[in-house]
Amino acid sequence: MIVAIGLLKDEKPEVRFAGTFQEEREALEWFCRELENCTTLVTWNGAEFDVPFLFTRAIFHNIDISKLLEIPMLDLYEWCRGHMLLSSYKLESVGRFLGINKSTMFHGSDVLTLFKLVEQGDFEARKLIVEHCKEDIVLLKLVYERLKPLVERSGWGSPRKSSKKE
Secondary structure (H helix, E strand, O other), X not given: OOOEEEEEEOOEEEEEEOOOHHHHHHHHHHHHHHHOOOOOEEEOOHHHHHHHHHHHHHHHOOOOOHHHHOOOEEEHHHHHHHHOOOOOOOHHHHHHHOOOOOOOOOOXXXXXXXXXXXXXXXXXXXXXXXXXXXXXXXXXXXXXXXXXXXXXXXXXXXXXXXXXXX
16 A cells, blocks of 8 residues: 655645555545646656556556656666665665765654554654655755756666657
């Protein structure tokens, strides 16, 4: 199940939390509406995880998410793995390497534990998950801005093209 979906909207991170199947459905419907105004999708490991997972959950809920196929996407994780030699390719590690500090109380791997607390009625854990997602979105934006000139010049990791035939 999707725990949270987030994106950068008008320079501010926006996150929808999903603690139930109904909230997951609502978060996916919100995300699909937001895709209508989306011109570029920049992700961190989105090609391998996020996008396939979003498709899987949308199919489960019988939600049309085909717009996601039409939006140019850049997976910065793939770009970094192909162009940088680092000991870790976690978003937080790459940000730290680039001098972009992220203050966080927990790591992404802690989300499952926090979600279990949410299921027991812990609303503070829910807020922590949302704040963590917002921090990651902002960090992704800062990493992208720092690497953008290199990404554009490299030609590798270019935004994917629409699968439509012209």
